[in-house]
Amino acid sequence: MKKSIKLSAGLAVSLMLAGAPAAAADLQAGQVAYEKFACASCHGADAKTSVMPSYPILAGQHEDYLLHALRAYKRGASGATTTNARNNAVMTAMVQQLSDTDMRNIAAWLSSLPSDLAVRR
Ligand code: HEC
Numbered sequence: 610m611k612k613s614i615k616l617s618a619g620l621a622v623s624l625m626l627a628g629a630p631a632a633a634a635d636l637q638a639g640q641v642a643y644e645k646f647a648c649a650s651c652h653g654a655d656a657k658t659s660v661m662p663s664y665p666i667l668a669g670q671h672e673d674y675l676l677h678a679l680r681a682y683k684r685g686a687s688g689a690t691t692t693n694a695r696n697n698a699v700m701t702a703m704v705q706q707l708s709d710t711d712m713r714n715i716a717a718w719l720s721s722l723p724s725d726l727a728v729r730r
Contacts, residue, residue: 632713634672639718642711646703657724669724675716679704683712 684694
């Protein structure tokens with residue numbers, strides 16, 4: 610009996626941990642980095658009014674998708690040729706300057722922006 614109580618408490622804790630990101634992303638730092646690294650010059654200050662129609666809308670996109678995309682460009686930049694790596698001349702150059710923390714913060718901030726692209730708010 611005692612054992613099963615312990616077990617369910619352990620399960621509850623692991624479920625809580627599974628739902629929480631490794632470290633809370635800093636939305637404000639994400640916005641600062643987006644401006645500092647001149648992302649707005651192509652994707653627009655609101656991250657959805659890009660300078661070219663072919664440049665993707667970032668505002669409101671899923672956070673994990675954005676983070677995955679940024680990491681994939683970085684992987685491509687390091688020469689990886691797996692399906693998990695993206696090779697794009699522009700973005701490959703852009704992600705060089707970003708740390709993993711920058712990417713996490715930027716992804717979180719972009720995802721929080723109002724947009725009907727992916728996450729309805
Ligand atoms: C010179 C223009 C330019 C700049 C500056 C730029 N981007 Fe991009 N970005 C692009 C283009 C073009 C693509 C599409 C590339 C492709 O086809 O893979 C893209 C793609 C992306 C994607 C993938 C979106 C998706 O839906 O898969 C993300 C995320 C992104 N950019 C974030 C950023 C961030 C963050 C910065 C600043 C550090 C930045 N971009 C700076 C032009 C730019």
